[in-house]
Amino acid sequence: MTKTTQRDLFPGALEMMILRTLKSQRLHGYALAQHIKRTSEDLLQIEEGSLYPALQRLLKQELVKAEWGTSSTNRRVRIYKLTAAGAKHLQHEVSSFERMLEGITRVLAPGES
Amino acid sequence: MRWLRQLLSRPRLYRELSEEIQAHIDEKIEELIADGVSREEAAHVARREFGNVGLMEEKGRVVWVWLPVEDFLSDVRYGLRALRKNLVFTTVALLTIAIGIGANTAVFTVLNSVLLKPLNYASPEQLVSLHQVAPGAAGLDDFENGLLLSPSMYFTYAEHNQTFQSLGVWTSGTANISGRAEPEQVRTVFVSDGVLQTLDVPPAVGRWLLQADQVPHGPERVMLSYAYWQKRFGGNPAVVGQNVTVDSRPREIVGVMPKGFQIVDADFDVIVPLAFERGKLDLAGFGYHGIARVKPGMTIPDANKDMARMLPIWMNSWSNGPGQDSHIYETWKITPAIRPLKQEVIGNIGELLWVVMGTIGLVMLIACANVTNLLLVRAEARQHELAIRGALGAGWARIVRTLLIESVILALLGGLLGIGLAYAGVRFLVTSDLSNLPRLNEISPDARALGFALVLSVLSGLLFGLIPALKYAWPRSGSVLRSEGRTASAGRERHRARNLLVVGQVAMALVLLVSAGLMIRTFQALRNVDPGFTDPQHLQLLRISIPESLVAEPQQVTRVQNEIVEKFETIQGVKSAAFEREMPMEGFDSGWDQIFAEDKFYPAGTIPPLRLYKYLSPGLLQTAGTRLVAGRDITWNEVYGLRPVVMVSENLAREIWGTPSAAIGKYVREIPMMPWYEVIGVVQDVRERGVQDKAPETVYWPIMVAGGFAGTTRTATFAVRSKRAGTEGFLNEIRKAVWSVNSNLPLASVRTMQEVYDKSLARTSFTLIMLAIAGAMALALGIIGIYGVMSYSVSQRRREFGIRLALGAQRGDVLQMILKQGMALALVGVGIGVGAAFGLTRLMSNLLFGVTAYDPLTFAGVSVVLVLIALLACYIPGRRALLVDPVIALRYE
Incomplete structure (x- = not known):
């Protein structure tokens, strides 16, 4: 049931970015989407909606916690925050991602070594 | 349990997700509008950038779905739909399962309540019956109760034991209650101190009754049963302290026992203290049941050792009177054989119940075989559907699961119906009192019985679902899809499972029918036994007790009884009337003692065998239809003249003197101080304790005996021979006749001899009915099974038969072929069944009478009947298949 977009992220990438964003601040869904969009400078084409299944997965694994609150525009929203398990998971994911990236980079640029 | 919490909170989770997504879009639109975009445009952009809202929501929801559960639920829905679609199949299968599970649950409920549940007393595992045996006491060896306790034994055990927390003795009987409306006879339990303390059930x-109530000639007290308290005192708690007249003496009511309380196996109306006079006790008087509570940590072997240690103390402390050797009882070899109280209560019913449970279990297996057959046929018809499911990507495990879930649903629905049937069956059993079972009032379905029904349902669902599931779920879609529609004639392998089922069914049905047949033969044999009385249907019985307060003088009691008999004889339609202490099979404790013949030598230090003592009025034998083998009956003149005359049973006469006629004119006596009594008659053997038990050697004394050792008979059973016995009008006249002699006399146990006789056969009848029901069900299911398989396989092979006929085979040949195949299955089944029955019927040999467990007639008869029925079950579908024109049969494909 995966819908292909022009540039597909690898599984877990979105989650990783969400966790990283939530590490520094608590955010609700919309703000989170805007933040990721802004920081990535629109390099990544992410449907805003795909954020929500990812958030549900994180909720289920108890990597993030959510509570209902009020946004700056005075709207009833669900504000997400990183749990201890989430922080740990993020650390682990990031390091394994970096290793993977390094591996890929080496393969892509063999002549330089 | 996290998944459960998530499952339950799912609606909330979904709602929150929707709300959140909506908030996101709203916020986005608002922001866009603030940037100067038109509202319409903003909504459009927001949706585009968000993506497919429905899809995202669904993806978010899927996260929370617990797949196995969802799959399971969808399988359940699928199964229910499949069952609804084929109503005929579902109804037949449901009924088969319901009957099977119903019968099994009902029998299990009885088994569980009677055998498995602990007794209704505090810490029942500590309770024991003080059972003892006396292998050295000839005549006693066939006593069902072993050697009961004497009062002196009770005192010895109570005072010298080291292993019991408490102990007491009790016996049951009747008493008259008067002074309140009509006088009535009530069931009474007489208890010593310690009985209630041992059972430890607080009064309602x-x-x-306490030790202070056990003082002889002290204040007289009584307790009531809950039922009697409700019936006679309207459940008024103020009865405590009131007086009630028991056997003409006022007794103060001190308490009421709670509902359903029994003393061991005795149901009662009142409890009366025994109040033994310690100073007047002999060694003898073995008439009391002993019960005790073992101290914690002590075992039955400890208690046995303790009791064995106390027996010499008992013999040293008491005597049977001056000049009697106390140690004569050493020759009796009295040995304690204490057993759990539960065993005492349930007696030997266990074997019977397990046999019935086993039989009904077999019926369940047959029912499962039948349902398997139905499912196989159905699965065959659904092959196409299953193949498509397989082709669409369902793994075979998933298909097996779907099919199994379907059959388990079927079984559970059937089980539900079955529980209803079981409940009705158990209700019927308890209220009809057909079975004469112990703990009858405790029989009720409980959680364990429900659990049993549930487990049985699931197991049988798996059992009958597994074969079709494994057979048809296997991936072979290609061949099925291809061959659908234009089948070649069915392959051999296709019928193997069903053939095996038929063989199994025939074998199991044979086992059940043989056991039912053996019970029928047992019943016939019992019916053919001469019980020692004739035409019991026309023999009216009633018990009358004449208390001292009404007639004090002993001789006068007999005269009053004689007068009643004479009144009876004036009633229209009465041929004769008489009385004795207890009629055969009434189940009262009879008197037993030794008898010495004048012309025989008895070595010193031995005790001759014990004989049953009966006390009867003249004419009783004739009224009951008991034959005199030699000599004559006692006359009234001899009774009132206290003449020393006596009669003996035929088996006793043969044992002592060789022939019945040789006994006439000989002299016997009970104890040395007594005068010799002349034997004037020899009476045919009477099955005193039911037709299953051999007739005891019996001495028939006159109803009134000089010397007073037997005293006068104050409570007697009257027997009236009349064609009108049992009718309401007749009973009214009987009552009037009694009350015309003395209006204060209560009548009790009004029934015909037939009822007494039937009751003595109740257990056998119960077993017979249960096994007959099981046998009939097995037969019916077996027939349906064979018929179903044969007619299905015949209908599948119509094309083949068409070809055979077209090629010139005679119809007779083809029919013969079909019959041969069916017969082969039936014969193999019968063969296996006979083998199994040989092994299994041995288990029920204790329930049989007059027939061996290997009775050739039963085995042969049942086999022949089964084979004939199988033949018929093949013949009908075979005939039908052959009536079809071969051309049509071929074109039909």
Whole structure:
């Protein structure tokens, strides 16, 4: 049931970015989407909606916690925050991602070594 | 349990997700509008950038779905739909399962309540019956109860034991209650101190009978049963302290025992203290049941050792009178054989119940075989559907699961119906009192019985679902899809499972029918036994007790009884009337003692065998239809003249003197101080304790005996021979006749001899009915099974038969072929069944009478009947298949 977009992220990438964003601040869904969009400078084409299944997965694994609150525009929203398990998971994911990236980079640029 | 919490909170999770997504879009639109975009445009952009809202929501929801559960639920829905679609199949299968599970649950409920549940007393595992045996006491060896306790034994055990927390003795009987409306006879339990303390069930009202109530000639007290308290006193708690007249003496009510309380196996109306006079006790008087509570940590072997240690103390402390050797009982070899109280209560019913449970279990297996057959046929018809499911990507495990879930649903629905049937069956059993079972009032379905029904349902669902599931779920879609529609004639392999089922069914049905047949033969044999009386249907019985307060003088009691008999004889349609202490099979404790013949030598230090003592009025034998083998009956003149005359049973006469006629004119006596009694008659053997038990050697004394050792008979059973026995009008005249002699006399146990006789056969009848029901069900299911398989396989092979006929085979040949195949299955089944029955019927040999467990007639008869029925079950579908024109049969494909 995966819908292909022009540039597909690898599984877990979105989650990783969400966790990283939530590490520094608590955010609700919309703000989170805007933040990721802004920081990535629109390099990544992410449907805003795909954020929500990812958030549900994180909720289920108890990597993030959510509570209902009020946004700056005075709207009833669900504000997400990183749990201890989430922080740990993020650390682990990031390091394994970096290793993977390094591996890929080496393969892509063999002549330089 | 996290998944459960998530499952339950799912609606909330979904709602929150929707709300959140909506908030996101709203916020986005608002922001866009603030940037100067038109509202319409903003909504459009927001949706585009968000993506497919429905899809995202669904993806978010899927996260929370617990797949196995969802799959399971969808399988359940699928199964229910499949069952609804084929109503005929579902109804037949449901009924088969319901009957099977119903019968099994009902029998299990009885088994569980009677055998498995602990007794209704506090810490029942500590309770024991003080059972003892006396292998050295000839005549006693066939006593069902072993050697009961004497009062002196009770005192010895109570005072010298080291292993019991408490102990007491009790016996049951009847008493008259008067002074309140009509006088009535009530069931009474007489208890010593310690009985209520041992059972340790607190009274519903008031207090127990205590040691202070056991003082001879002291204040007289009584306790009531809950039922009697409700019936006669309207459940008024103020009865405590009131007086009630028991056997003409006022007794103060001290308490009421709670509902359903029994003393061991005795149901009662009142409890009366025994109040033994310690100073007047002999060694003898073995008439009391002993019960005790073992101290914690002590075992039955400890208690046995303790009791064995106390027996010499008993013999040293008491005597049977001056000049009697106390140690004569050493020759009796009295040995304690204490057993759990539960065993005492349930007696030997266990074997019977397990046999019935086993039989009904077999019926369940047959029912499962039948349902398997139905499912196989259905699965065959659904092959196409299953193949498509397989082709669409369902793994075979998933298909097996779907099919199994379907059959388990079927079984559970059937089980539900079955529980209803079981409940009705158990209700019927308890209220009809057909079975004469112990703990009958405790029989009720409980959680364990429900659990049993549930487990049985699931197991049988798996059992009958597994074969079709494994057979048809296997991936072979290609061949099925291809061959659908234009089948070649069915392959051999296709019928193997069903053939095996038929063989199994025939074998199991044979086992059940043989056991039912053996019970029928047992019943016939019992019916053919001469019980020692004739035409019991026309023999009216009633018990009358004449208390001292009404007639004090002993001789006068007999005259009053004689007068009653004479009144009876004036009633229209009465041929004769008489009385004795207890009629055969009434189940009262009879008197037993030794008898010495004048012309025989008895070595010193031995005790001759014990004989049953009966006391009867003249004319009783003739009224009951008991034959005199030699000599004559006692006359009234001899009774009133206290003449020393006596009669003996035929088996006793043969044992002592060789022939019945040789006994006439000989002299016997009970104890040395007594005058010799002349034997004037020899009476045919009477099955005193039911037709299953051999007739005891019996001495028939006159109803009134000089010397007073037997005293006068104050409570007697009257027997009236009349064609009108049992009718309401007749009973009214009987009552009037009694009350015309003395209006204060209560009548009790009004019934015909037939009822007494039937009751003595109740257990056998119960077993017979249960096994007959099981046998009939097995036969019916077996027939349906064979018929179903044969007619299905015949209908599948119509094309083949068409070809055979077209090629010139005679119809007769083809029919013969079909019959041969069916017969082969039936014969193999019968063969296996006979083998199994040989092994299994041995288990029920204790329930049989007059027939061996290997009775050739039963085995042969049942086999022949089964084979004939199988033949018929093949013939009908075979005939039908052959009536079809071969051309049509071929074109039909």
